[in-house]
Amino acid sequence: MRIEVPEKAEKIIDALQEQGYDAYVVGGCVRDSLLRRSPADWDITTSATPEEVKRIFRRTVDTGIQHGTVTVLMDKEGFEVTTYRIDGEYEDGRHPKEVTFTPSLEEDLKRRDFTINAMAYNHRKGLVDIFGGEEDLKNKVVRCVGNPRERFTEDALRILRAVRFSAQLGFSIEEKTQDAARDLGETLKKISAERIQTELVKLLVSPNPQYLRKAWELGLTRIFLPEFDKAMETPQKNPHHCYSVGEHTLKAMEAVRPDRTLRLTLLFHDLGKGETRMRDEKGIDHFYGHPAKSEKIAKSVLKRLRFDNDTINMVGKLVYWHECPWEASPSSVRRALSKTGIELFPLLLEVRKADIIAQSSYRRTEKMEWLEKLQEIYQDILRRQECVSIRSLAVSGKDLIDAGMKPGREIGETLNRFLEIVLENPEKNTKEYLLSLL
Numbered sequence: 001m002r003i004e005v006p007e008k009a010e011k012i013i014d015a016l017q018e019q020g021y022d023a024y025v026v027g028g029c030v031r032d033s034l035l036r037r038s039p040a041d042w043d044i045t046t047s048a049t050p051e052e053v054k055r056i057f058r059r060t061v062d063t064g065i066q067h068g069t070v071t072v073l074m075d076k077e078g079f080e081v082t083t084y085r086i087d088g089e090y091e092d093g094r095h096p097k098e099v100t101f102t103p104s105l106e107e108d109l110k111r112r113d114f115t116i117n118a119m120a121y122n123h124r125k126g127l128v129d130i131f132g133g134e135e136d137l138k139n140k141v142v143r144c145v146g147n148p149r150e151r152f153t154e155d156a157l158r159i160l161r162a163v164r165f166s167a168q169l170g171f172s173i174e175e176k177t178q179d180a181a182r183d184l185g186e187t188l189k190k191i192s193a194e195r196i197q198t199e200l201v202k203l204l205v206s207p208n209p210q211y212l213r214k215a216w217e218l219g220l221t222r223i224f225l226p227e228f229d230k231a232m233e234t235p236q237k238n239p240h241h242c243y244s245v246g247e248h249t250l251k252a253m254e255a256v257r258p259d260r261t262l263r264l265t266l267l268f269h270d271l272g273k274g275e276t277r278m279r280d281e282k283g284i285d286h287f288y289g290h291p292a293k294s295e296k297i298a299k300s301v302l303k304r305l306r307f308d309n310d311t312i313n314m315v316g317k318l319v320y321w322h323e324c325p326w327e328a329s330p331s332s333v334r335r336a337l338s339k340t341g342i343e344l345f346p347l348l349l350e351v352r353k354a355d356i357i358a359q360s361s362y363r364r365t366e367k368m369e370w371l372e373k374l375q376e377i378y379q380d381i382l383r384r385q386e387c388v389s390i391r392s393l394a395v396s397g398k399d400l401i402d403a404g405m406k407p408g409r410e411i412g413e414t415l416n417r418f419l420e421i422v423l424e425n426p427e428k429n430t431k432e433y434l435l436s437l438l
């Protein structure tokens with residue numbers, strides 16, 4: 001078994017070994033290499049203490065020195081070098097009270113979450129796999145190192161990490177690990193919103209966003225995303241649909257490319273359906289006004305999970321407009337663009353497409369044809385550089401003042417009136433014509 005370690009990481013390991021220390025690449029990079037995927041980063045674990053690491057390398061950054069982590073800079077690239085450690089008692093299911101350095105690689109591997117993440121490698125010793133990580137990779141299972149209940153009690157985030165890795169890799173979760181996850185799911189309450197956010201996003205942008213269902217089955221979404229549980233319980237008796245709101249949500253996420261904003265949008269797009277469902281006398285469900293409700297839910301959940309404001313606003317808007325409630329005509333699309341903005345629109349088309357794919361096949365062809373038409377019209381508008389905002393009117397506020405208008409409300413109102421005209425008739429967007437209307 002030989003792993004291709006990048007030259008710079010190799011150099012770090014060699015330098016540590018030359019000074020009499022042990023050093024290995026460890027964790028995610030070993031896992032990914034064995035899976036023939038290219039690792040995002042190469043972490044190094046060593047018997048040298050942080051002080052010793054800093055003495056050996058010229059350029060280092062104290063990234064997490066209290067946990068034993070020093071970043072070693074090779075040219076411009078940074079490698080995290082962490083001293084073998086044992087995590088002390090976990091105070092509150094969140095943070096180890098203290099970390100103790102240890103000379104034993106085995107002790108260091110034991111503290112890691114899953115067998116597939118607890119392997120180390122260097123060219124001298126080859127693969128160090130004490131807990132059967134390679135076998136679990138072969139069998140495609142996520143399994144805790146040691147006793148799952150103890151491991152989840154030490155750090156509840158691991159429960160969500162189990163689902164995240166299973167989604168990223170398309171793996172199942174070993175039975176006892178699942179049992180412990182189910183029993184201890186409630187303890188996710190203690191985990192900070194930021195850490196939950198990180199794992200949730202990784203799950204959503206993975207090749208298997210529908211594994212969120214697993215988090216639901218294990219009772220985890222109930223803790224950090226109860227809005228999704230509600231969706232799983234909301235039926236949709238309507239010819240356009242063949243799934244519950246929750247199942248439709250999972251299908252829709254699968255149907256869109258793995259982009260953070262798009263996957264989040266599809267996660268939230270229909271969550272307002274629970275509150276708006278009305279069954280008519282024929283037994284058909286309707287969800288009038290659900291996009292606005294979904295937007296509200298999206299924003300409050302994203303805020304609760306401490307997402308940044310740009311994400312909150314962007315996803316909120318996409319959720320609000322996700323139905324693309326527009327006729328496929330040029331003036332209607334220009335009007336739409338004036339509301340959504342030109343950047344959001346192509347994303348909306350992607351959102352809508354995924355949404356349709358996740359519905360029943362009822363009128364699928366018509367829906368897709370309509371969407372294609374929207375797309376074509378949108379592209380025509382771009383190509384012709386037609387005006388869809390006050391900013392691109394042929395007349396500015398200053399022009400109006402120069403033409404004798406008093407600064408104030410009237411300016412804005414006039415520009416809005418001009419925009420209305422130009423949205424209907426793009427050829428009227430000339431200075432001459434618009435000023436002639438004054």
Ligand code: ATP
Nearest residue numbers: 026027028029040111112113114117118155157158
């Ligand atoms: P990714 O590709 O997402 O970075 P990764 O395996 O590198 O995957 P990280 O979160 O970067 O995951 O963590 C690096 C390593 O540290 C893991 O492989 C694992 O061995 C260990 N680890 C990380 N978080 C925990 C945790 N909460 N409990 C135990 N071990 C952990």
Ligand code: MG
Nearest residue numbers: 028040041043
């Ligand atoms: Mg990593």
